[in-house]
Amino acid sequence: MKYQLIENYFETELFQNVVREYFDTVLAKLIGRHTTTSAKGLFIVKGKQWADYYDMPYHVHILTGLIPALFLYEKYMQERGYDTDTEADLYLRVFILGFTFHDSNKLLHAQQTSDRSDLEVGVSQLDEHVAELAVYEFLPSFDQHKNNVYYLALAAEDGSWVASEDYPITLNRDEIAGVQRKLAHLADGIASIQNENLESIERLHDSISRKLRGIQAIVPMSVSFIKVRHNPYTLLSQNLLQVARKVLLKNGKKVILALREGFVFWGEPVTEAEYAAIEKEYEQGSVEDIKFVELTNVDAQRCTFGFIGSAPFTYEVLDEVTDVMKNRFLALSPNTPAKIEDFDAFVTFSKQLVAAYGLPLECKDDNGRLLINYFETFDDGEDELFMKVYNLHKIQWLNTKENSEWNKDFKKWTEEQRKLPKIIVLKDTGEEVSTIPALLQFISDKVNSTNALYKTYLNFIKTWLAIREQDDVDEYLEELQNSIINHFESQEKKDSVKQQIFLKYFECPGHVNLQFLNDYSPEVPIKKEMCAFTGSEGTVPYKAVVAFGMKARGFSNRTVTSLSNKASHISSLFAEENKLRASMFSTGDANLMIYHDFFEARLDIDRDIVTSCVKAKDELSVLEDGVIQFDKNAKFHYNLYNLDFIKLAPKVEPTFFLVRKCLRLVQHMGLRTYISGIMTPYTPHRAVFHFDNAPRFLKLLQWDSIRLIHVEEVLDEMYLVLRFGKDRIESNLLKIAQSRSAYFKLYYLLGDEDQNKIFDSLQKFYKKYPQKFKGMTVTEQLVKLAIKIDVGFRSGAEETWMIRTAMEYLRKYHKQGSTREDIIQKICGEIYRKLRLQKHDNMEVIKDFATAVYDDLFINDWKGSIPPVNVEKDWIYQFAFLFKEHSLSFMRENTARKVYQQLVDKDQEVNEENVKSLLSKNSQKYVHEYMDLISNLKN
Numbered sequence: 046m047k048y049q050l051i052e053n054y055f056e057t058e059l060f061q062n063v064v065r066e067y068f069d070t071v072l073a074k075l076i077g078r079h080t081t082t083s084a085k086g087l088f089i090v091k092g093k094q095w096a097d098y099y100d101m102p103y104h105v106h107i108l109t110g111l112i113p114a115l116f117l118y119e120k121y122m123q124e125r126g127y128d129t130d131t132e133a134d135l136y137l138r139v140f141i142l143g144f145t146f147h148d149s150n151k152l153l154h155a156q157q158t159s160d161r162s163d164l165e166v167g168v169s170q171l172d173e174h175v176a177e178l179a180v181y182e183f184l185p186s187f188d189q190h191k192n193n194v195y196y197l198a199l200a201a202e203d204g205s206w207v208a209s210e211d212y213p214i215t216l217n218r219d220e221i222a223g224v225q226r227k228l229a230h231l232a233d234g235i236a237s238i239q240n241e242n243l244e245s246i247e248r249l250h251d252s253i254s255r256k257l258r259g260i261q262a263i264v265p266m267s268v269s270f271i272k273v274r275h276n277p278y279t280l281l282s283q284n285l286l287q288v289a290r291k292v293l294l295k296n297g298k299k300v301i302l303a304l305r306e307g308f309v310f311w312g313e314p315v316t317e318a319e320y321a322a323i324e325k326e327y328e329q330g331s332v333e334d335i336k337f338v339e340l341t342n343v344d345a346q347r348c349t350f351g352f353i354g355s356a357p358f359t360y361e362v363l364d365e366v367t368d369v370m371k372n373r374f375l376a377l378s379p380n381t382p383a384k385i386e387d388f389d390a391f392v393t394f395s396k397q398l399v400a401a402y403g404l405p406l407e408c409k410d411d412n413g414r415l416l417i418n419y420f421e422t423f424d425d426g427e428d429e430l431f432m433k434v435y436n437l438h439k440i441q442w443l444n445t446k447e448n449s450e451w452n453k454d455f456k457k458w459t460e461e462q463r464k465l466p467k468i469i470v471l472k473d474t475g476e477e478v479s480t481i482p483a484l485l486q487f488i489s490d491k492v493n494s495t496n497a498l499y500k501t502y503l504n505f506i507k508t509w510l511a512i513r514e515q516d517d518v519d520e521y522l523e524e525l526q527n528s529i530i531n532h533f534e535s536q537e538k539k540d541s542v543k544q545q546i547f548l549k550y551f552e553c554p555g556h557v558n559l560q561f562l563n564d565y566s567p568e569v570p571i572k573k574e575m576c577a578f579t580g581s582e583g584t585v586p587y588k589a590v591v592a593f594g595m596k597a598r599g600f601s602n603r604t605v606t607s608l609s610n611k612a613s614h615i616s617s618l619f620a621e622e623n624k625l626r627a628s629m630f631s632t633g634d635a636n637l638m639i640y641h642d643f644f645e646a647r648l649d650i651d652r653d654i655v656t657s658c659v660k661a662k663d664e665l666s667v668l669e670d671g672v673i674q675f676d677k678n679a680k681f682h683y684n685l686y687n688l689d690f691i692k693l694a695p696k697v698e699p700t701f702f703l704v705r706k707c708l709r710l711v712q713h714m715g716l717r718t719y720i721s722g723i724m725t726p727y728t729p730h731r732a733v734f735h736f737d738n739a740p741r742f743l744k745l746l747q748w749d750s751i752r753l754i755h756v757e758e759v760l761d762e763m764y765l766v767l768r769f770g771k772d773r774i775e776s777n778l779l780k781i782a783q784s785r786s787a788y789f790k791l792y793y794l795l796g797d798e799d800q801n802k803i804f805d806s807l808q809k810f811y812k813k814y815p816q817k818f819k820g821m822t823v824t825e826q827l828v829k830l831a832i833k834i835d836v837g838f839r840s841g842a843e844e845t846w847m848i849r850t851a852m853e854y855l856r857k858y859h860k861q862g863s864t865r866e867d868i869i870q871k872i873c874g875e876i877y878r879k880l881r882l883q884k885h886d887n888m889e890v891i892k893d894f895a896t897a898v899y900d901d902l903f904i905n906d907w908k909g910s911i912p913p914v915n916v917e918k919d920w921i922y923q924f925a926f927l928f929k930e931h932s933l934s935f936m937r938e939n940t941a942r943k944v945y946q947q948l949v950d951k952d953q954e955v956n957e958e959n960v961k962s963l964l965s966k967n968s969q970k971y972v973h974e975y976m977d978l979i980s981n982l983k984n
Contacts, residue, residue: 048064048065051068052065053294055115056119057122057123057128059137060118063137063138063141064141066183067138068656068657068660069657069660071142071145071178071179071182072657072661073660074179076104076657076658076662077662078178080104080712080713080714080715081102081712081715081753082151083100083103083151083753083754084102084148084236085100085101086098087100087731088754089754098240099645099730099731101236103148103151104654105643105644105715106148106236108648108654109235109236109644110144110232110233110234110235110236110237111144111232113232113235113301113302114144114228114229116311117231117260117264118137121224121263121264135186136216136217136220136225139184139194140225140228143193143194143198143201143229144197144198144233146167146168146194147197147199147202147229148167149164149170150163150167150168153167153174155167164199164204165205165211168199171191171198172191190215192214193214193215195209196209196210196214197209197221197226197229199212200226200229201229201233202230202233203230224263227260228263231259231260235301238646243304243646246270246304246306246307246308246309249270249304249309250269250309253268253302268309269310269312269314269315269553269554271286271308271551272306272307272551272553273285273307273551274306276549277578277579277622277724277726278618278619278621278622279622279688279727280629281543281618281621281625283305283686284625286303288326288327292319292323293310293319298311298312299311299649300648300649302646302648303647303648303649304646307552308649314553315554315555315556323551324544324547324551327546327547328543328544328547336629338369339627340352340624341370342589343373343376343443344373344376345376345378345497345501346497347444348439348443349588349589350366350533351590352624353534358530358534359530360526360530363437363529363530367433371419371432372418372419374435375406376497377416379494380416381413381414384494385491386491386492388415390471390473392408392410392415393471394469395408396408397472398505401468402506404431404509405420405424406419407419417501427512430512430518430522431508431512434511434518435504435505437522437525437526437529438508438511438525439501439504441525441528442504443500444532447532455500458481458503459503461482462481464481465483465506466509466510469484481503484503485499543621545618568582575614576616577615578595578619579619583613583615583616584614584616585617585620586612586613586614591615592623592627592633593623593627594633594634594690594723595634597613630689630690632690632692634692635691635723636722637693638690638691638722638723638725639690639691640718640720640721641687641716641718642687642717643715643716645729647687651683655673655683658713658715662713662714665713665714675709675710675713676706681714681716696775697740697778698774700740701763701778704734704736704759707720708734708759708760711753712756712757717732719737720735720736720739725737725738732750732752732753733751734750734756735750736748741782745782745783746781761810761813761814765806766778766781768802768803768806769788769803770799777791784819786818786919786920786922786923789919789923790919792922793845793925793926820902823901823906826901827848827894827898827924828924828927828931830893833887833894834876834887834894835880836936838932841925844932845921845922845925845928847876847894847928848921848925850872850875850876850879851872851876851898852917854868855872855899855911858871869892869896869899870895872899873892877891937968937974940968940975941975941982942982944960944963944964944975944979945982948960960972960975960976
């Protein structure tokens with residue numbers, strides 16, 4: 046597979062080809078099999094927190110160190126001419142594999158022994174796994190050279206360097222133990238940069254610089270950084286960093302690692318020429334980031350170009366807008382029967398006018414709306430010419446308030462007395478519409494609001510005549526274009542808005558605009574003049590053309606003491622930010638921003654990692670537009686900024702599915718997610734999923750910040766929630782958020798059929814994650830005592846009667862102030878009374894149960910206080926579920942004994958067929974469980 050960024054990062058064919066093969070083989074298998082295997086993050090050993098680092102999947106940890114080390118290794122080989130050596134390919138592959146397995150203890154979950162560390166154990170186990178990781182595809186002679194690989198895997202870290210000598214080097218020792226070991230040590234150091242060193246670009250730069258000291262004798266290399274200081278202009282800042290990347294890349298300065306605020310790159314600090322080039326290119330605007338059509342607003346009343354001031358208004362841009370949005374220029378207002386008198390007659394008139402002048406238009410009544418559109422394809426050039434001229438005329442007439450010449454032209458046509466070139470005979474009345482005044486009179490008789498319709502129908506006539514009356518139509522077309530471009534270009538500000546971003550926030554060693562900082566004296570404006578987003582001076586009226594994330598209408602920045610002020614404003618900088626957001630993202634009413642990345646410090650080849658993930662996972666597919674689909678209803682689209690704007694309704698269900706989608710991204714690709722409000726600044730985060738200022742139910746569930754080691758756990762719980770019913774997600778989650786014990790209550794609220802479907806899922810979940818359920822140990826103890834008294838699994842009444850009885854008497858007599866002995870006796874008496882028909886003689890087990898209810902549950906667990914009724918019910922249903930489970934197990938063990946004895950008595954073989962024949966119809970589906978029980982009996 047082709048990886049464009051890898052080819053740009055490395056210069057030699059040797060490194061490009063070998064790294065590409067590595068991505069297609071070993072890395073693909075690592076991603077496919079170990080996507081969520083943790084190399085760094087939260088480590089808990091025997092219930093105690095051992096370490097807390099930023100979450101980092103294994104494959105991301107490897108690449109974060111490997112790519113920079115390979116960059117240096119390539120330089121080393123080039124300087125010495127080794128890159129053309131016949132053995133260079135072998136040494137390169139050995140180095141890549143050696144570093145890939147330097148954390149094999151984490152990869153294989155190896156455990157230390159009394160005489161060997163966990164890493165030594167992990168390396169010793171690699172022989173059993175290299176085939177499944179496609180190592181032989183990457184290095185066919187692996188068996189011959191594996192000692193060198195294992196040596197590097199152990200030598201990468203100082204703590205295991207001595208153990209590396211257990212694997213004698215078979216290749217050139219100076220190269221493996223000298224050069225490659227130091228590069229592997231450097232790679233591990235870079236990949237292990239953590240915590241406070243990831244919180245600012247300066248600290249990241251200093252950390253990398255310190256680690257490079259160890260290889261200066263091998264390949265001397267300096268590093269520097271670029272930074273955009275924290276500010277509310279997310280896309281403008283990222284756009285500036287992208288421009289800086291491009292400028293530096295032209296001079297061979299490539300990115301090592303990047304944070305959201307900047308990046309560290311190979312080479313000397315930014316020069317004066319590079320600094321000036323970055324400033325110039327950024328201020329000119331990055332046209333590829335601007336989507337002109339998305340920023341243009343055309344309807345029956347107005348035409349605005351939101352990109353003005355952000356990108357040049359050229360002939361090409363004007364052609365794109367008038368072509369792509371051609372039907373918007375035909376919008377009618379009004380266009381419904383409610384606003385047009387004798388609607389059918391008006392539709393008929395419109396069709397007659399179009400037909401009389403042979404216009405390339407389709408006019409129709411679309412379910413009570415009059416629509417006029419251009420033909421999908423034009424028969425000849427004259428039809429296309431009509432479209433271009435008409436749309437340019439319309440742009441002018443929709444902006445008559447801003448241009449006096451255009452206003453005079455429109456007014457002249459409304460006062461024109463000339464005859465129409467083609468007469469229209471009204472079908473209904475036979476009346477002739479032969480003059481422009483008659484045309485306008487017909488329209489005014491039908492509607493109250495005429496302005497927009499005048500601009501459409503008069504334009505039909507004006508355009509038809511203009512094409513025929515002009516000596517040179519092409520010259521006339523060019524004059525129209527010039528008139529429009531000159532008008533709107535004159536509205537651009539002389540001072541670049543982006544220059545403010547550059548001067549205020551751009552920073553790199555040796556280039557800090559101290560003069561600007563000295564002259565910077567911001568003032569807090571009064572409320573009505575304040576930017577609605579940032580609180581700075583609002584100089585731009587907040588209208589639809591600059592609106593994003595907040596409606597231009599229906600919002601007011603007024604205070605209760607200034608209700609006469611109806612206008613809202615934003616700063617020129619945030620107007621530019623909003624234009625860029627609207628240009629790149631379709632969700633104009635977004636209320637959340639989502640950041641995606643593989644790690645806090647990102648490689649410049651993230652897109653290639655995404656490509657490798659898609660290759661490694663059969664369940665991932667790439668759609669035509671580059672969108673990756675990993676679920677029936679879940680998609681991911683990589684973009685240059687690794688972020689997205691979304692609108693999330695403040696409801697439980699959509700929030701649930703958003704979190705689930707983000708966790709599936711971790712599961713399938715190892716991608717992290719950070720969710721915040723559209724004005725909340727990005728904050729470094731250790732968790733693979735973090736929802737800033739999350740809804741309360743997420744916080745109660747502890748789903749607002751999810752660590753890598755807990756992703757599977759949360760997804761399992763989400764699956765369980767879905768099993769309880771997709772139509773009950775909201776109500777169920779709100780109950781579960783209060784207490785996980787609510788699962789058992791929800792189970793008993795289901796019908797019998799649904800209970801049977803979900804029983805196994807709930808049973809597996811609580812056994813796999815017992816820490817999620819409070820008081821489970823006490824409940825288990827009580828159930829074990831209760832099962833000696835009675836069993837029950839056929840109904841809720843059977844499963845709850847005993848504990849309900851105990852709770853009823855405990856609550857009743859505790860309120861009355863009864864003593865411990867009295868309460869225990871009364872519980873025993875009532876249980877015995879209900880059991881008397883069964884002739885239960887063992888009073889001791891009843892007393893044991895009643896005593897445990899009082900001492901273990903009431904005194905020790907509940908601290909001598911009866912809980913609220915809802916909490917008590919959750920506990921009762923928890924007991925009931927476990928009681929049912931143990932009852933079924935007890936009954937199946939008895940059945941297994943009987944079946945086994947019957948087979949022995951009949952001298953029949955104990956096999957699945959014979960066992961199944963002796964089971965009831967309902968029990969036959971559990972034949973495998975009965976086989977296991979019988980096997981245990983035999984043993």
